[in-house]
Amino acid sequence: MSRNTAQRKAIRRSLREAGRPLSAVEVLELAQRDVPGLGVATVYRTIKSLIEEGDLIAVPLPGSSDRYEHRDAALNHHHHFICNACGRAYDIPGCTMGFEGMAPPGFVVSGRDVVLYGVCDRCGEAGEDS
Amino acid sequence: MSRNTAQRKAIRRSLREAGRPLSAVEVLELAQRDVPGLGVATVYRTIKSLIEEGDLIAVPLPGSSDRYEHRDAALNHHHHFICNACGRAYDIPGCTMGFEGMAPPGFVVSGRDVVLYGVCDRCGEAGEDS
DNA sequence: CTAGTTGCAAAGCATTTGCCTGTGG
DNA sequence: CCACAGGCAAATGCTTTGCAACTAG
Numbered sequence: 001m002s003r004n005t006a007q008r009k010a011i012r013r014s015l016r017e018a019g020r021p022l023s024a025v026e027v028l029e030l031a032q033r034d035v036p037g038l039g040v041a042t043v044y045r046t047i048k049s050l051i052e053e054g055d056l057i058a059v060p061l062p063g064s065s066d067r068y069e070h071r072d073a074a075l076n077h078h079h080h081f082i083c084n085a086c087g088r089a090y091d092i093p094g095c096t097m098g099f100e101g102m103a104p105p106g107f108v109v110s111g112r113d114v115v116l117y118g119v120c121d122r123c124g125e126a127g128e129d130s
Numbered sequence: 131m132s133r134n135t136a137q138r139k140a141i142r143r144s145l146r147e148a149g150r151p152l153s154a155v156e157v158l159e160l161a162q163r164d165v166p167g168l169g170v171a172t173v174y175r176t177i178k179s180l181i182e183e184g185d186l187i188a189v190p191l192p193g194s195s196d197r198y199e200h201r202d203a204a205l206n207h208h209h210h211f212i213c214n215a216c217g218r219a220y221d222i223p224g225c226t227m228g229f230e231g232m233a234p235p236g237f238v239v240s241g242r243d244v245v246l247y248g249v250c251d252r253c254g255e256a257g258e259d260s
Numbered sequence: 261c262t263a264g265t266t267g268c269a270a271a272g273c274a275t276t277t278g279c280c281t282g283t284g285g
Numbered sequence: 286c287c288a289c290a291g292g293c294a295a296a297t298g299c300t301t302t303g304c305a306a307c308t309a310g
Contacts, residue, residue, distance in 0.1 A: 003284055003289060024275080039292050044275060046290090062243050063190030065274070081233060084240070094232050102224050103211060106251025110214070113192050113245045121236025133264060133309055154300080169267050174300060176265090195299070266307075276297070283290080 002049070010034035011046045012055075021059045021067030021080065021089045061089060062115060079114040085123035092116065132179070140164035141176045142185075151189045151197030151210065151219045191219060192245060209244040215253035222246065 002008065014030035015022060022030070028043045047068055050056040057074045059067040061082060067089045081090040103109045132138065144160035145152060152160070158173045177198055180186040187204045189197040191212060197219045211220040233239045 005284070005290065007291070037292075040274090041276075041293080042291055060193030062192050062245070063196070066193070079232070081237060081239075090234075090237070092232055092234070102209070102222055103246060103248065104220075104222070104251070106254055107211060107220070107248060108254060109211075109246045109248040111247040113243070113247070115192070115243045115245075116233060116239045117241040117243070118233065118237060118239040121234070124236055124238060131264075135265065135309070137266070167267075171268080171301075172266055264309085271302070272300080278295080281292085
């Protein structure tokens with residue numbers, strides 16, 4: 001069913017090699033290196049089908065558009081980091097718990113999202129010349 | 131500079147009485163009880179000016195549009211809960227920490243968002259007739 | 261009186277869909 | 286060959302903005 005076209009290959013490769021969750025635009029830009037004529041619609045359509053196939057998961061973040069990463073990366077439960085300088089998202093390994101009991105009575109907790117904000121290593125380096 | 135119009139009063143009142151963070155549409159619907167002709171644009175504009183005045187804060191949530199709540203409500207640091215059934219957002223009192231050390235070396239953490247998902251008390255009751 | 265405020269409608273953005281051409285298998 | 290995939294452009298949904306009429310102070 002999936003026809004393994006050049007564009008699909010480029011999109012998969014971008015996500016695989018990024019090592020962090022990518023936004024649709026980031027995927028587009030990376031994949032366009034392989035397939036210059038690639039359009040946004042194709043990126044969105046391919047991402048959606050990859051999610052349906054179970055290869056990719058969507059990472060919703062507060063205040064910014066969804067990122068996407070390989071299911072494998074999400075298997076070991078982790079949280080995310082957003083750089084206030086460059087806006088990139090990163091994975092943070094490790095699972096924190098103890099939230100389930102925080103909810104008021106009558107509320108049933110079934111999941112959680114933890115997002116840290118700050119400055120990433122790359123942006124930290126760049127601004128160190130104080 | 132703020133002219134204390136009927137619509138502004140209605141919007142402030144909705145947010146004050148809700149007791150939880152409201153989306154723009156929720157504000158609109160509540161405020162329209164007082165001012166039937168109220169338009170969305172006014173809600174967004176008023177919310178923005180209330181934020182600039184420091185009365186309101188925006189609450190960005192993963193995967194859904196921003197909610198807004200009184201600054202006072204946000205003063206005692208807290209997290210948020212989103213009901214998977216009705217989509218409403220709630221405040222959860224209490225501050226969890228110990229995240230700052232989780233970031234990889236080179237990453238500086240300056241803030242965090244914790245969002246819990248599940249079923250709220252209202253929706254829990256409704257579905258209890260099993 | 262008159263600058264800030266409002267409602268409406270149009271403009272922006274990011275994402276989605278329709279449609280017709282292109283192509284992998 | 287031909288159904289799926291892709292590119293373009295139009296359509297969406299949410300938020301913002303332009304503008305002329307309106308009103309609080």
